Amino acid sequence: MTLTFFWIFGVIAMAAxxxxxxxxxxxxxxxxxxxxxxxxxxxxVLLDAQFIAALQVLVYAGAIMVLFLFVIMLLNLGRPGPSDxxxxxxxxxxxxxxxxxxxxxxxxxxxxxxxxIQLPAGTMATLQSQGMIAAVANPLFEAYLIPFEITxxxxxxxxxxxxxxxxxxx
Amino acid sequence: xxxxxxDLIWLAPALALxxxxxxxxxxxxxxxxxxxVTVIGVGVLATAxxxxxxxxxxxxxxxxxxxxxxxxxxxxxVGTLQIDAALQVDQLAAVMLLVVTGVGSLIHLFSxxxxxxxxxxxxxxxxxxxxxxxxxxxxLGANFPVMFVGWEGVGLCSYLLIxxxxxxxxNADAGKKAFIVNRIGxxxxxxxxxxxxxxxxxxxxxxxxxxxxxxxxxxxxxxxAATLFLFLGCTGKSAQIPLYTWLPDAMxxxxxxxxxxxxxxxxTAGVYLVARCNVLFALAPISGAVVAGVGAITALFAATIxxxxxxxxxVLAYSTISQLGYMFVGVxxxxxxAGIFHLVTHAFFKALLFLGSGSVIYAMHHAYHATHxxxxxxxxxxxxxxxxxxxxxxALMWIATLAIAGVPPFSGFFSKDEILAxxxxxxxxxxxxxxxxxxxxxxxxxxxxxxxxxxxxTFHGPNRSGAGAEAHLHEAPWVMTGPLVILGGLSxxxxxxxxxxxxxxGARLHHWLEPVTKAGAALLPETHLSTSVEWTxxxxxxxxxxxxxxxxxxxxxxxxxxxxxxxxxxxxLARVLRNKWYVDxxxxxxxxxxxxxxxxxxxxxxxxxxVIDGAGVNGAARGARALGWLGARLQTGQVGxxxxxxxxxxxxxxxRLVGGGGG
Amino acid sequence: MLLAPALGISAVLFTxxxxxxxxxxxxxxxxxxxxxxxxxxxxTFVALAQRLGVGGQVFVFFVMAVAAAExxxxxxxILAVYRHKQTVNLNDxxxxxx
Numbered sequence: 001m002t003l004t005f006f007w008i009f010g011v012i013a014m015a016a017x018x019x020x021x022x023x024x025x026x027x028x029x030x031x032x033x034x035x036x037x038x039x040x041x042x043x044x045v046l047l048d049a050q051f052i053a054a055l056q057v058l059v060y061a062g063a064i065m066v067l068f069l070f071v072i073m074l075l076n077l078g079r080p081g082p083s084d085x086x087x088x089x090x091x092x093x094x095x096x097x098x099x100x101x102x103x104x105x106x107x108x109x110x111x112x113x114x115x116x117i118q119l120p121a122g123t124m125a126t127l128q129s130q131g132m133i134a135a136v137a138n139p140l141f142e143a144y145l146i147p148f149e150i151t152x153x154x155x156x157x158x159x160x161x162x163x164x165x166x167x168x169x170x
Numbered sequence: 171x172x173x174x175x176x177d178l179i180w181l182a183p184a185l186a187l188x189x190x191x192x193x194x195x196x197x198x199x200x201x202x203x204x205x206x207v208t209v210i211g212v213g214v215l216a217t218a219x220x221x222x223x224x225x226x227x228x229x230x231x232x233x234x235x236x237x238x239x240x241x242x243x244x245x246x247x248v249g250t251l252q253i254d255a256a257l258q259v260d261q262l263a264a265v266m267l268l269v270v271t272g273v274g275s276l277i278h279l280f281s282x283x284x285x286x287x288x289x290x291x292x293x294x295x296x297x298x299x300x301x302x303x304x305x306x307x308x309x310l311g312a313n314f315p316v317m318f319v320g321w322e323g324v325g326l327c328s329y330l331l332i333x334x335x336x337x338x339x340x341n342a343d344a345g346k347k348a349f350i351v352n353r354i355g356x357x358x359x360x361x362x363x364x365x366x367x368x369x370x371x372x373x374x375x376x377x378x379x380x381x382x383x384x385x386x387x388x389x390x391x392x393x394x395a396a397t398l399f400l401f402l403g404c405t406g407k408s409a410q411i412p413l414y415t416w417l418p419d420a421m422x423x424x425x426x427x428x429x430x431x432x433x434x435x436x437x438t439a440g441v442y443l444v445a446r447c448n449v450l451f452a453l454a455p456i457s458g459a460v461v462a463g464v465g466a467i468t469a470l471f472a473a474t475i476x477x478x479x480x481x482x483x484x485v486l487a488y489s490t491i492s493q494l495g496y497m498f499v500g501v502x503x504x505x506x507x508a509g510i511f512h513l514v515t516h517a518f519f520k521a522l523l524f525l526g527s528g529s530v531i532y533a534m535h536h537a538y539h540a541t542h543x544x545x546x547x548x549x550x551x552x553x554x555x556x557x558x559x560x561x562x563x564x565a566l567m568w569i570a571t572l573a574i575a576g577v578p579p580f581s582g583f584f585s586k587d588e589i590l591a592x593x594x595x596x597x598x599x600x601x602x603x604x605x606x607x608x609x610x611x612x613x614x615x616x617x618x619x620x621x622x623x624x625x626x627x628t629f630h631g632p633n634r635s636g637a638g639a640e641a642h643l644h645e646a647p648w649v650m651t652g653p654l655v656i657l658g659g660l661s662x663x664x665x666x667x668x669x670x671x672x673x674x675x676g677a678r679l680h681h682w683l684e685p686v687t688k689a690g691a692a693l694l695p696e697t698h699l700s701t702s703v704e705w706t707x708x709x710x711x712x713x714x715x716x717x718x719x720x721x722x723x724x725x726x727x728x729x730x731x732x733x734x735x736x737x738x739x740x741x742x743l744a745r746v747l748r749n750k751w752y753v754d755x756x757x758x759x760x761x762x763x764x765x766x767x768x769x770x771x772x773x774x775x776x777x778x779x780x781v782i783d784g785a786g787v788n789g790a791a792r793g794a795r796a797l798g799w800l801g802a803r804l805q806t807g808q809v810g811x812x813x814x815x816x817x818x819x820x821x822x823x824x825x826r827l828v829g830g831g832g833g
Numbered sequence: 834m835l836l837a838p839a840l841g842i843s844a845v846l847f848t849x850x851x852x853x854x855x856x857x858x859x860x861x862x863x864x865x866x867x868x869x870x871x872x873x874x875x876x877t878f879v880a881l882a883q884r885l886g887v888g889g890q891v892f893v894f895f896v897m898a899v900a901a902a903e904x905x906x907x908x909x910x911i912l913a914v915y916r917h918k919q920t921v922n923l924n925d926x927x928x929x930x931x
Contacts, residue, residue: 006835010842017846017869021853021862029862033869036846040872043842047835049879052893056875059897064868064904071908072861075915084858084922086810094855097817098848104824105844139891151898158902165909168916807930809923813854813863 006046013039024083026072030065037061051132175228176238179259182218182225182271183306189214189299197292204291211295212278215302219271226264235685237263239312239376246315253373258312262686265510265679266309266442269517273434274302276653280525281426283650284532294334294424301327305435309442313374314363317443321359321407324436325352331431332423344419351416355406362399365392366450379449379689388453388693397450397457400443401464408440409491410468410498415754417491421483425531428483429524433490434517441494441513444501448690451504455694458502459602462593465498466609471751473616477623478747480734481548482527485624489574490520492613496589499606504694505592506687507680511668512585514679518664519570519582522657526567529646529654530628533560537639545636549734550624555633559643562651564629566658571625573661575618576715581664586614587711588670594707595697611714618718623726631728672704839880846873860911860921864904871900 013036020032037060044053086094127135140148171177192210196203229238237260246253278298285294304327308320326349333345363373369392370378370385386393404410409417420432431437444451444461451458469492476488493516500509533556534547545552557564573582590610597604633640645651669675699707731737740748749755804815850873853866875893882889915921 003835003838006838010838014842014845014849017849020869021849021856021866026859026862029865033865036869037872040876043839043876044879047839047879047883049882049890049893052875052879052890055894055897059901060868060872064901067904067908068861068865071912074912075861075921077859077861077921084862086856086858090810090856093814094852097814097821097855098852100821101817101824101851102844102848104821104828105848107828135887136890136894139887140894144891144895147895151895154899155902158905162905162909165906166912805930807927809860809926810855810858817851817855 002046006043009039009042009046013043022085024085025080026077027069030068030072033068034061034065037065049132051136171240172228172232172238174232175224176232176259177240178221179225179240179257179310180242181221182267183257183303183310185214185218185221186299186303186306190296190303193292193296193299197290197296201289201292204286207292207295208282211299212275212282214299215271215275215278218302218306219268219275222267222271225259226268229259229264236260237312237376237686241312250371251367251373253313253315256312256316256374257307257310258375259310260686261683262442262445262510263310265514265683267306269514270302270305270309270435273517273521273657274305274430276656277426277430277434277521277525280429280528280650280653281424283647284426284528285424288424290334294331297327297330297334298427298430301331301431301436305439308439312376314366314378315373317446318356318359318363321403321439322356324431324439325349325356325407328352328420328431328436331427332420334423334427341422344416344422347419348416351413352406355403355413358399358402358406362396362403365396365399369393369396375446379447382449382453383689383693386450386453389455390453393450394454394456397447397454398460400447400450401440401457401461404440404443404461404498405464406440407443408437408494408498410440410464410495411471414468414472414491415757418484418487418750421481421487425483425524425528428487429521429528432487433520433524437490437494438497438513438517441497441501441509444498445506445510445687448501448504448506448687449693451501452690452693458504458694459600460502462499462502462603462606465495465500465502466593466606466613467495468492469495469499469613470609470616473613473620475747475750476620477616478740478744480550480737480748481546482530482550482553482624482628483524483548485550485620486520486523486527489523489617489621492617493520493574495613496586496610499593499610500589503589503592503596503603503606504690504696505589506690507668507677507683508585508588508592510683511679512582512589514667515573515581515585515661515664518657519573519580519661522566522570522654522661523574525650525654525657526563526570529560529563529650530556532646532650533643534635534639536644537635537642540642541636541638543636543639545639546734550627551731551734551737552635553628553633554631554635554728554731555629556643557629558633559640560629560645562645563654564625566654567629568625569658570661571621573664574621575719576614576711577719578712579665581661581667583712583715584665584669587708588668590614590711591699591704591707592696594703595699598699599697611710614711615714615718618715619722622719622722626722626726626728627731631731634731634733636733672701672708836880836884839876843873843876843880846870846876858923860914860923860926861908863923864907864911868900868904871896 016032016035016039020029020036023029023032037056041053041056041061044050044056085091130138189210193207196207196210200206232238237258239256239258241254241256243255244252245255278295281294281298285291288294301324304320304323306320308317308324311317311320329345329349332348333342336342336345366378367373370381372378372381382393402413406413417432417437421428423431451461472488472491472495476485476492479485479488493512497509497512497516500506500512530553531547534553537543538545538547569580573580576583576586578584590607593603593607593610597607633643635643666675666678668677668679670677670680739745746752804811806812847870850866850870853869854863857863857866875896878889878893878896882893911921914926918926920926
């Protein structure tokens with residue numbers, strides 16, 4: 001059952017991705033990307049990552065894509081204009097390189113994690129008692145505290161940078 | 171270190187070098203200080219001669235058979251090759267030392283008078299001293315490379331001195347010709363050195379000559395090749411066929427230079443070389459035959475040309491070439507002592523002849539200067555009857571003429587006769603040598619003839635200098651005539667050095683040189699003639715000389731000569747002889763023009779311009795530019811291109827990691 | 834059980850992202866394709882987290898934070914460039930041409 005749904009959402013994600021990269025209109029691309037993100041969120045739920053799925057919808061689809069759409073509309077790119085997709089030569093090169101990449105990534109299919117790898121002992125018990133959010137939050141504040149704090153600095157830098165860069169006059 | 175005067179041998183070349191440095195400095199900064207130059211120039215040489223005498227007497231007192239070698243410093247230690255800056259004193263070097271410094275001193279003295287009015291006085295003596303330095307290095311060297319330094323050095327000084335009055339192109343050209351032709355010979359010398367080192371592992375005379383009989387197969391290819399290449403060097407330096415053409419042109423230099431370098435010393439370096447390497451030549455009978463053969467042919471060939479030359483110095487130049495041929499006949503036959511003996515006597519009488527002609531030219535120049543005439547002062551057709559005005563010069567030159575013609579009891583007779591006897595003796599065993607003997611005899615006849623011709627046209631008969639000039643002809647000052655007197659005495663009496671046993675003499679030079687020549691003589695035993703045969707040969711030689719002199723006296727009519735300006739051009743054989751058998755023209759056509767064409771059309775236009783400049787230099791630049799252009803194509807400034815390359819790079823890395831398409 | 838399909842879909846999405854970057858000239862669309870690539874990687878992490886522990890999800894957390902920051906700054910840059918060149922077509926933004 002899970003598998004079927006997983007595949008349904010997977011196909012939706014891949015198709016939406018393909019459509020995203022081939023639309024002439026940037027708004028079309030953006031919206032199809034949103035569809036992809038939603039499909040991915042569904043897949044996360046099926047993979048027992050509910051918190052991440054929620055974050056995906058909130059942050060990615062809700063904030064980042066909205067930002068994209070704002071910028072597209074700010075720059076008035078929504079109007080029809082000359083296509084920005086490259087000509088046949090560009091398509092050829094892209095197809096060639098993408099094909100090669102896909103072939104090389106097939107190796108992922110060959111690897112199967114050894115059966116001996118188990119979830120760390122007591123994980124299921126913790127998950128059941130704490131719930132998903134706590135399961136993700138606890139490592140954040142314990143093992144990964146320093147990256148967490150640095151990320152906040154990163155966000156600060158990003159805010160300052162974005163404000164400065166986008167000003168009309170410094 | 172012997173603890174005797176022999177240790178002072180380094181002083182002789184050092185003095186000459188000092189003279190060069192001091193005179194050179196004077197030439198650069200005080201060219202008018204002629205008195206200082208004279209004192210230094212002649213002084214160092216006279217002192218060197220004194221040192222030479224001291225060294226030789228001390229050496230004689232040592233009664234040693236082996237040479238005394240002085241190693242001053244290690245010059246080229248390279249792997250198995252050890253070359254030292256070394257001088258050696260042995261019997262042969264002693265003879266050469268005395269000749270070079272002795273005759274050299276006399277010629278320096280003569281030059282004081284001859285070059286008195288020349289602006290390059292200091293420069294002249296500087297070069298002359300430098301020449302003596304190199305010549306001494308040549309004869310005193312204890313190994314081939316040191317000798318080669320001297321060999322090259324005398325070539326350099328010869329060039330500098332031939333082109334002494336370089337403001338005239340013909341003089342500069344003569345200097346260049348001498349140097350370039352000598353270069354061909356030097357190449358031979360170098361190749362010979364390489365072969366000798368390769369075969370014997372050493373370049374020291376002691377080692378090479380000691381090991382040669384055991385290491386080199388007698389009559390084998392290696393030793394024959396080495397000796398033939400050595401002889402190539404000799405044909406260049408000592409002006410034999412085929413490299414003799416520079417010597418007549420060298421007469422463009424001042425006459426004392428011709429006397430010193432191109433008669434008495436430098437040109438004899440080849441003879442010295444063969445004598446020094448007598449062991450090697452004894453091991454290669456073919457080379458010996460080549461040496462003697464070339465010498466004999468050259469002797470006759472040059473004598474024929476001398477018959478029809480009008481320039482007094484040209485006659486003497488060809489005479490020198492001819493006499494050098496005699497010396498090579500001597501050393502080629504293995505009669506080293508005979509060849510060296512003729513070298514010594516030739517130094518005496520040829521120097522005398524040249525200096526005498528120098529006096530004549532000096533007088534003619536002054537006469538023409540006084541009458542503002544532009545006639546050629548060296549052309550015999552403008553001379554005549556000079557014995558009335560220059561009796562001393564005339565008498566002394568007659569002594570030299572009799573010596574060179576081989577009239578007893580003058581020195582030339584003994585030396586020339588000994589060579590011819592040695593050739594004949596060899597001819598009894600190997601008939602080819604009889605041909606050489608015959609050529610030598612014919613050359614002797616012509617020698618007597620053309621020398622008498624020179625004397626008759628110059629000193630006898632009516633004077634053709636023009637009435638105004640004749641009044642100004644007079645004897646040269648004593649500073650010039652004095653050396654002539656000394657040389658005259660040596661030419662007359664020099665025979666005592668080596669009077670053969672036939673005449674009851676002690677053959678002193680022969681015995682003196684035995685320690686040096688006996689190694690070669692052991693390998694190539696001398697043939698001895700019976701006394702009667704020897705006396706017959708002597709009689710033939712004297713008869714030939716007398717016939718030559720008398721024949722010239724009777725046949726030639728100085729009264730029939732006209733001054734050079736009015737002379738009619740020759741015809742027929744006379745014309746061929748006058749034009750030196752057109753050898754220079756032949757060389758020009760067959761050698762020089764093809765080389766020049768090759769250099770111009772091929773080496774310059776194709777190799778240098780097209781290949782090296784075009785493909786090499788410019789091509790490299792164009793290649794770099796092309797590569798740069800290619801590289802610049804990458805800098806499009808377009809993110810799309812950069813990203814594509816980026817992805818290509820990532821794929822490449824992945825390929826390596828993943829093992830090619832998912833393995 | 835879901836691991837293999839998840840990894841396969843992730844690979845395809847990543848390739849689509851790369852193809853998009855190579856195909857398009859509009860700067861904003863290229864940016865969106867980069868986001869697509871990031872999401873593909875997120876999927877990989879989450880799929881493996883199901884097997885190997887919750888660390889994978891923590892990493893996805895960080896990826897999202899960084900992607901947000903990156904999007905903000907990147908779009909600000911595109912805005913600044915648009916002000917100068919009046920275009921977001923990458924072909925026309927080539928001042929560094931050599």
